[in-house]
Amino acid sequence: MFETLGERLEGALSRIRGKTRLTQADVDEALGEIRRALLEADVNIGVVNLISERVGAAAVGAMTSPSLTPGQQVVKAVHNELIDVLGQETYRIRFASTPPTVLLLAGLQGSGKTTAAAKLALLLRRQGRSPYLVAADLARPGAVRQLEILGAQAGVPVFSEPSTPVEVATKGVAEARRLARDVVIIDTAGRLAIDDALMDEVSQIQKATQAHLRFLVIDAMIGQDAVVTARAFDERLELSAVILTKLDGDARGGAALSVKEVVGKPIAFASVGEKLEDFEPFYPDRMASRILGMGDVLSLIERA
Amino acid sequence: GPFASLFSRLRSDAGVDPEEWTRLEETLILSDMGPTLAGEIVTELKRQLGKSPSAEALRGALVALLESKFCEGPRQLQFSPNAKPSVVLVVGVNGTGKTTTIGKVASLLMREGRSVMIAAGDTFRAAATEQVGVWASLTGVEVVSGQPGADPASVIFDTIEHARAVGSDVVLCDTAGRLQTKTNLMEELKKIRRVAAKSSGEVTEVLLVIDATTGQNGLRQAEVFHGAAEVTGIVLTKLDGSAKGGVALAIESEFGLPIKLVGLGEGLNDLAPFDPKAFVAALVGEETDV
Ligand SMILES: Nc1nc2c(ncn2[C@@H]2O[C@H](COP(=O)(O)OP(=O)(O)OP(=O)(O)O)[C@@H](O)[C@H]2O)c(=O)[nH]1
Ligand SMILES: Nc1nc2c(ncn2[C@@H]2O[C@H](COP(=O)(O)OP(=O)(O)OP(=O)(O)O)[C@@H](O)[C@H]2O)c(=O)[nH]1
Ligand SMILES: [Mg+2]
Ligand SMILES: [Mg+2]
Numbered sequence: 001m002f003e004t005l006g007e008r009l010e011g012a013l014s015r016i017r018g019k020t021r022l023t024q025a026d027v028d029e030a031l032g033e034i035r036r037a038l039l040e041a042d043v044n045i046g047v048v049n050l051i052s053e054r055v056g057a058a059a060v061g062a063m064t065s066p067s068l069t070p071g072q073q074v075v076k077a078v079h080n081e082l083i084d085v086l087g088q089e090t091y092r093i094r095f096a097s098t099p100p101t102v103l104l105l106a107g108l109q110g111s112g113k114t115t116a117a118a119k120l121a122l123l124l125r126r127q128g129r130s131p132y133l134v135a136a137d138l139a140r141p142g143a144v145r146q147l148e149i150l151g152a153q154a155g156v157p158v159f160s161e162p163s164t165p166v167e168v169a170t171k172g173v174a175e176a177r178r179l180a181r182d183v184v185i186i187d188t189a190g191r192l193a194i195d196d197a198l199m200d201e202v203s204q205i206q207k208a209t210q211a212h213l214r215f216l217v218i219d220a221m222i223g224q225d226a227v228v229t230a231r232a233f234d235e236r237l238e239l240s241a242v243i244l245t246k247l248d249g250d251a252r253g254g255a256a257l258s259v260k261e262v263v264g265k266p267i268a269f270a271s272v273g274e275k276l277e278d279f280e281p282f283y284p285d286r287m288a289s290r291i292l293g294m295g296d297v298l299s300l301i302e303r304a
Numbered sequence: 305g306p307f308a309s310l311f312s313r314l315r316s317d318a319g320v321d322p323e324e325w326t327r328l329e330e331t332l333i334l335s336d337m338g339p340t341l342a343g344e345i346v347t348e349l350k351r352q353l354g355k356s357p358s359a360e361a362l363r364g365a366l367v368a369l370l371e372s373k374f375c376e377g378p379r380q381l382q383f384s385p386n387a388k389p390s391v392v393l394v395v396g397v398n399g400t401g402k403t404t405t406i407g408k409v410a411s412l413l414m415r416e417g418r419s420v421m422i423a424a425g426d427t428f429r430a431a432a433t434e435q436v437g438v439w440a441s442l443t444g445v446e447v448v449s450g451q452p453g454a455d456p457a458s459v460i461f462d463t464i465e466h467a468r469a470v471g472s473d474v475v476l477c478d479t480a481g482r483l484q485t486k487t488n489l490m491e492e493l494k495k496i497r498r499v500a501a502k503s504s505g506e507v508t509e510v511l512l513v514i515d516a517t518t519g520q521n522g523l524r525q526a527e528v529f530h531g532a533a534e535v536t537g538i539v540l541t542k543l544d545g546s547a548k549g550g551v552a553l554a555i556e557s558e559f560g561l562p563i564k565l566v567g568l569g570e571g572l573n574d575l576a577p578f579d580p581k582a583f584v585a586a587l588v589g590e591e592t593d594v
Pocket of ligand 1: 107108109110111112113114115116137140143188189190191245246247248249271272273274278398399429481483
């Protein structure tokens, strides 16, 4: 549906080929295309404005290099800038010196928290840890049962009781300690960033459990609202990292850039399917390619 | 927010300056309608009004132009005048609010005096049947479900036949969430559509549920789901959040699929008919009593 940035830049910049001096109009046109590509990838407009500035200089540099393929040079420069924004390193969970390490998952409704809780539990179990799942979503119909089923599939026990989310979470952590489990993963109900009562609730869960790690689970299909969401959850929870879900679809996933830019926290994991194994570390370089229009970017760069 | 301030600025009598056009475009983009539609709207407004119209004129033209992007299709849920039961398929990507919407629509139809049955056609997701069961018991609606992993098309077919036998008016069919890129799951959806059409009921609605926080991927969702299942309308959920749902406007204007219902919360009654005027007002931040 969308032309890739590479294709559009080739069109826009074909005129400048062979020119010895670029006009301001040439530069503006290229920057306009970059902006548009980022917006079509759902990068937040405020973040696009910030990133455009940063990318601008690199893009102009690339355009003035004596290349036959200025478009590809620009894509390569932008790609590098995006990787810089997204962060170079892969995330590693820092476990508490005194177990159990308590890990809280939060996010909007339907973003993939419960699934991610079980996926993370499976991953940790396979790494030789003894995780414990806590079902602190008492709001959504069937949520506890869902976690129980997924927990069983992951081979990880699930704590639940029909009290209140704060109590379940607190008791769940105590139970994990009693059972000498070394990681506790708390699943919470979905909530809107503007819902004060529910945002209070999740910050109470955080205070009561002293969760060492707070992960925001965010859907890769999210649009401009990603920054509002990320900022609000970060204000309440002081996020440790982000889990980006549903990356197995064709969403460009500009939210990754938005969230990273706004809360400055690393994206730890990518959720790439409905099966529990579909969960992997987040790779900034792949994400940058994806935001700019997928694999063709890599092939363009190889040719550049 | 940016929308409110946009319109309070546009209340003044001063002519619009170039910066204001940029802000207008950014405001439209912030609603998730996408850079293409936002750009078109700004270009069209400039064409209509010149580069420096009065704020008042811009405001009126903007609202009129946005409202003109909606299609004429019926926004009421359609039911068959002769066949029984009418069948409503509810489809969409993962986690948008399909099952919750089924619960809400069941409640709405019951209040309208129709007899309703639910087909638990999501046999894939963990505890999907349990979830739909909670909604059914809240509304007092019968639900027919299959074993986990059962063929969803058969579950839906069986429910329709059962509904016909007991004389229900409407069957609401839940389906598993599926990303539009999953070819096998989209084939499964085609089969569901086909099998439901062969039943003794009549498929009167195929509702695509779009989450209001969705960005430009919503356009792909609409295109592919429409191609596979002949969508008849959109349900725009989670409009109670801070997202404006502008992609739904882009979908409606590009594919002519009417937005029929909006989800405004997680409760049984948090469902409303779609009102284009109120939506535009919310989109541009106008105060409204709706
Ligand atoms: N394709 C795909 N589907 C996913 C992924 N992660 C989660 N899902 C699906 O998304 C839907 C919602 O996932 P949940 O884990 O229930 O989301 P949640 O955030 O716990 O939802 P609430 O508790 O209702 O707020 C389910 O259908 C999941 O199977 C993913 O990475 N890819
Ligand atoms: N705030 C708000 N939450 C909603 C709305 N509609 C649904 N939800 C929530 O969104 C989450 C997902 O809803 P579901 O009905 O399970 O979504 P689904 O599309 O059936 O999900 P899958 O079957 O996993 O694909 C749940 O936590 C719901 O409570 C709405 O209009 N507003
Ligand atoms: Mg959940
Ligand atoms: Mg469902």
